Amino acid sequence: xxxxxxxxxxxxxxxxxxxxxxxxxxxxxxxxxxxxxxxxxxxxxxxxxxxxxxxxxxxxxxxxxxxxxxxxxxxxxxxxxxxxxxxxxxxxxxxxxxxxxxxxxxxxxxxxxxxxxxxxxxxxxxxxxxxxxxxxxxxxxxxxxxxxxxxxxxxxxxxxxxxxxxxxxxxxxxxxxxxxxxxxxxxxxxxxxxxxxxxxxxxxxxxxxxxxxxxxxxxxxxxxxxxxxxxxxxxxxxxxxxxxxxxxxxxxxxxxxxxxxxxxxxxxxxxxxxxxxxxxxxxxxxxxxxxxxxxxxxxxxxxxxxxxxxxxxxxxxxxxxxxxxxxxxxxxxxxxxxxxxxxxxxxxxxxxxxxxxxxxxxxxxxxxxxxxxxxxxxxxxxxxxxxxxxxxxxxxxxxxxxxxxxxxxxxxxxxxxxxxxxxxxxxxxxxxxxxxxxxxxxxxxxxxxxx
Numbered sequence: 330x331x332x333x334x335x336x337x338x339x340x341x342x343x344x345x346x347x348x349x350x351x352x353x354x355x356x357x358x359x360x361x362x363x364x365x366x367x368x369x370x371x372x373x374x375x376x377x378x379x380x381x382x383x384x385x386x387x388x389x390x391x392x393x394x395x396x397x398x399x400x401x402x403x404x405x406x407x408x409x410x411x412x413x414x415x416x417x418x419x420x421x422x423x424x425x426x427x428x429x430x431x432x433x434x435x436x437x438x439x440x441x442x443x444x445x446x447x448x449x450x451x452x453x454x455x456x457x458x459x460x461x462x463x464x465x466x467x468x469x470x471x472x473x474x475x476x477x478x479x480x481x482x483x484x485x486x487x488x489x490x491x492x493x494x495x496x497x498x499x500x501x502x503x504x505x506x507x508x509x510x511x512x513x514x515x516x517x518x519x520x521x522x523x524x525x526x527x528x529x530x531x532x533x534x535x536x537x538x539x540x541x542x543x544x545x546x547x548x549x550x551x552x553x554x555x556x557x558x559x560x561x562x563x564x565x566x567x568x569x570x571x572x573x574x575x576x577x578x579x580x581x582x583x584x585x586x587x588x589x590x591x592x593x594x595x596x597x598x599x600x601x602x603x604x605x606x607x608x609x610x611x612x613x614x615x616x617x618x619x620x621x622x623x624x625x626x627x628x629x630x631x632x633x634x635x636x637x638x639x640x641x642x643x644x645x646x647x648x649x650x651x652x653x654x655x656x657x658x659x660x661x662x663x664x665x666x667x668x669x670x671x672x673x674x675x676x677x678x679x680x681x682x683x684x685x686x687x688x689x690x691x692x693x694x695x696x697x698x699x700x701x702x703x704x705x706x707x708x709x710x711x712x713x714x715x716x717x718x719x720x721x722x723x724x725x726x727x728x729x730x731x732x733x734x735x736x737x738x739x740x741x742x743x744x745x746x747x748x749x750x751x752x753x754x755x756x757x758x759x760x761x762x763x764x765x766x767x768x769x770x771x772x773x774x775x776x777x778x779x780x
Contacts, residue, residue, distance in 0.1 A: 365392055365393055365394060365657075366393065366394035366395070366396060367393060367394075367395055367396070367421040367422060367652075367654050367657050367658050367661055368396045368398070368419065368420045368421050368422070369395055369396065369397050369398070369420065369421065369422045369423070369661065370397075370398045370399075370400070370405060370408060370409055370412070370420040370422070370423040370424070371397060371398075371399055371405065371423065371424040372399070372400070372401070372402050372405045372424050372644060373399045373400060373401055373402075373405070374644075375682075376478070376479060376682075376684045377399065377424065377478070377644075378399070379674065379678060379682070380665060381397055381399075383670070383673055383674065383677070384397075386673065387660075387661065387664045387665075390664075391657075391660055391664075393657050393660060393661065395661060398420070405423075405424065406429075409423040409424075409425060409429075410429075412649070413433055413438040413439070413649055414436075414438065416438065416649070416650060416651040417651065418649065418651035418652060418653075420649060420652075421648060421649060421652040421654050421655075421657070421658045422646055422647065422648055422649070422652075422658050422661060422662065423646075423647060423649070424478065424644050424645065424646060425475060425644075425645060425646075425647045426642060426643060426644060426645065427463075427466035427467055427475075427641065427642060427643050427645065427717070427734075428729070428732055428734060428738075429647075430466075430467050430469075430474050430475045430645060430647055431466075431467075431468070431469045431474070431728065431734050432734065432735070432736055433474070433647065434468075434469035434470075434472070434474040435469055435470075437650060438649065438650055439474045439475075439647050439648060439649065439650055440474070440647075440648040440649070440650050440652065440655050440658075441472040441473065441474055442472075442473045442474065442475075442476070442648075442659065443472050443473055444472075445648070445655045445656065445659050446656060447655070447656035447657075447659040447660055447663075448659045448663075451659070451663055453663070453667070454663045454666075454667060455668065455690075456473075458668070458688050458689055458690050459476070459477065459666075459687060459688060459689075460477075460480065460686070460687065460688070460689060460712050460713065461713075462641055462712060462713070462715045462716065462717065463477045463480050463641075463643055463645075463687060463712075465716075465717060465718065465728075466641055466643065466717045466728070467643070467645055474647055475645035475646060475647040476645055476646050476662050476663075476666040476687075477643040477644070477645045477666060477686070477687035478643070478644050478645060478646060478665060478666055478684050478687065479609075479643065479644060479684035479685055479686050479687050480641070480642065480643035480644075480685075480686035480687050480712065481607045481608045481609040481640075481641075481642050481643070481686050481708075481712075482607075482608050482630070482639035482640060482641055482642075482686075482708065482711035482712045482714075482715050483539065483542060483605065483606060483607055483608060483630050483638075483639045483640045483711065483731075484605070484608055484627055484628060484629055484630050484639060484707055484708070484711050485499070485503060485508065485603060485604070485605050485627070485628040485629070485630065485631060486596060486603065486604045486605075486606070486610065486611065486614065486625050486626070486627055487499055487511075487602060487603040487604075487625065487626050487627075487628065488515075488596075488599075488602045488603070488621070488624055488625065488626075489624055489625065489626040490624055491515055491518050491519065491522070491602045492511065492515060492602065492603075492626070494518065495514050495515045495518055496514075497511045497514055497515060499511065499626060499628050500628065501628055501629060501707075502628070502629045502632070503628050503629070503631045503632075504631055504632055504633060505543065505546070505547075505571065505631040505632065505633050506633070507631070508525070508603070508605070508631045509571075509575050509579075511524070511603065512524030512525040512575065512579040512580075512602070512603060513578070513579055515602040515603070516578075516579045516602075518602060519599060519602075521599075521600055522599060522600060522601060522602055523579060523580060523581050523582065523595075523600065523601050523602070524579030524580070524601070524602055524603065525575065525576070525579055525580055525581075525601060525602065525603040525604065525605070526580060526581040526584075526587065526591075526592035526595050526596060526601040526603070526604040526605075526606075527539060527572065527575065527576045527580055527581075527584070527592075527604075527605060528540075528587060528588050528589065528592060528606070529576055529580070529584040529585040529586065529587050529588075529749075529750050529753040529754075530585070530586055530587055530588035530591070530746075530750065531743065531746035531747040531749070531750040532588070532742075532743055532746050533732060533738060533739050533741075533742025533743045533746060534732075534742075535588045535589070535746060536588070536746050536749055536750060537731070537732075537742040537743070537745060537746040537749070538640060538731040538732070539605055539606065539640075539731070540568070540569075540572050540746075540749060541640075541730070541731045541732065541742075542630060542638045542639065542640050542720075542730060542731055543568045543571065543572050543638070544564070544565055544568040544569075544721075545635060545638055545720045545721040545722075545730065546630075546631070546632045546633045546634055546635045546638040546721070547564050547565075547567050547568040547571070547633050547634065548564040548567075548633070548634045548721065548722045548723075549562060549564030549565035549567070549568050549721070550564075550565070550721050550723060550725060551565075551733050551738075551741075551770055552725070552726050552727075552733065552770065552773075552774055553723065553724075553726070554723070554724040554725065554726050555726065555778065556726050556774035556775075556777045556778045557774060557778075558767050558770035558771040558773070558774050559770075560745070560763055560766040560767040560770045561763045561764065561766075561767040565763065566759065566760075566763055569749070569752070569759050569762065569763060570759050572749075573749065573752045573753050573759060576753055577753060577755070580601075580753075581595045581600065581601050582600070584753050584754075585750045585751070585753045585754035586750075589606060589607065589610070592604050592606055593606075593610055593613060593614075596614065596621065596625075597613070597614065597619060597620060597621055598620070599620070599621070605630065605631065607640075607642070608639075608686065608704070608707070608708040608711055608712075609685075609686070611625070611627065611701075611703070611704035611708065612681060612685075612701070612704075614704075615681075615701070615703055615704065616681075623703070625703065625704075627703065627704045627707035627708075628707065629707065629710060629711060629714070630711065634722055635720075635721060635722060636714070637711075637714035637715070637716075638720075639711040639712075639714060639715050639730075640715065640730045640731035641712075641715040641717055641730050641731075642731070643686070643687065646661075646662040646665060646666060648662070666687060668688065668690060671683045671684070671688065671691060671694075671697075675694075675696055675697065679700070680694075680696045680697045680699070680700040680701070681700040681701060683697065685697075685701070685708070686708065686712060689709075692705055692706075692708075692709045715730060716730075717729055717730050717734075726777065735773070735777070737773045737776070738773075740769075741766075741769050741770060741773055744765070744766075744769055745762070745765070745766040745769065748761070748762035748765055748766065749762060
């Protein structure tokens with residue numbers, strides 16, 4: 330998934346990347362503040378930083394002062410985990426993903442929005458406009474615990490001109506076999522161009538994210554419904570063999586070290602003809618200064634045994650259970666994830682910069698569709714098809730499409746991602762990687778069996 334942006338905004342973001350200090354409207358950082366203020370911890374990507382520029386509108390309207398603490402992703406996640414686990418109450422609101430929110434909810438660290446008076450009385454937010462897949466991903470035990478600021482799925486991006494010249498027609502809903510055949514045909518279509526880019530860089534949020542969607546559609550799973558590890562089962566092995574062979578034979582140069590950023594650069598610089606990854610990448614490919622603007626086609630995530638295989642990810646707002654300012658916190662979330670905020674950003678900063686992928690109505694907005702025309706429909710289709718509870722061919726013990734939503738998956742996924750990267754680099758066999766993964770997954774599964 331695209332968990333961080335490619336570049337940080339100027340000014341405050343540059344300082345944050347070096348010092349992880351706080352900045353933003355109202356000054357100050359976490360903690361402190363009066364009765365009419367809230368403390369917000371958030372990740373330092375451009376969309377979040379833009380929020381600081383506009384928050385004066387919210388403060389003027391509500392009289393609620395917002396103190397931001399903004400940090401790089403890993404630092405932000407660590408601080409949120411510490412603060413919410415300890416229920417220290419330093420932050421009222423934090424940006425969490427659909428990975429953390431169900432976990433934190435089960436541990437009792439978050440306010441359920443359904444239990445907040447301000448949420449229940451809010452007639453303008455329009456929860457029904459939030460993509461159902463997002464609402465489901467941010468819920469636990471039929472209660473809602475977060476609201477998406479923006480979201481993404483995954484799809485296939487390809488050079489229309491290169492494929493056309495090679496006589497390849499890419500379907501709107503391709504299979505992985507069709508994609509592999511196309512990659513072989515366009516490999517070398519231009520000097521220095523490879524057929525496809527697939528992440529090889531190790532990490533539960535790097536190579537394991539796209540790889541797990543391949544596992545799902547090949548009929549595999551990390552665990553069956555009873556938490557029995559399935560890493561060494563045939564469908565998982567078929568997916569691993571397919572993925573690693575495809576990237577070794579027709580993938581990008583230095584594939585074992587290539588993640589989201591490297592693949593984006595490779596497609597932008599015409600070093601690959603295709604790329605399977607996050608829908609959020611399309612905005613960069615279609616940017617005014619992109620050398621491939623207008624040359625890219627967008628198809629749904631490739632499949633084998635399922636109807637869809639795109640992942641689901643969102644940066645969302647959640648309220649710490651320790652906070653006694655839950656009503657004010659909701660008012661902030663309602664504004665930040667509301668329809669009017671999208672209009673504010675679109676009219677002041679440009680519609681191509683709005684936080685997309687959260688609200689269905691954005692994909693009916695003529696101004697947005699004009700700016701995002703090449704990829705808006707494909708993104709909408711992917712988001713609507715994503716189902717975190719049923720992403721494969723058999724029941725799962727925990728939600729998640731490109732991950733398994735339990736705390737242990739960060740270590741399990743990263744460890745397996747290192748082995749997967751080693752297979753791509755020719756340093757390990759698929760069987761050896763699967764054996765190690767099965768052992769690690771079995772240890773995780775035993776923690777949940779009988780619980």
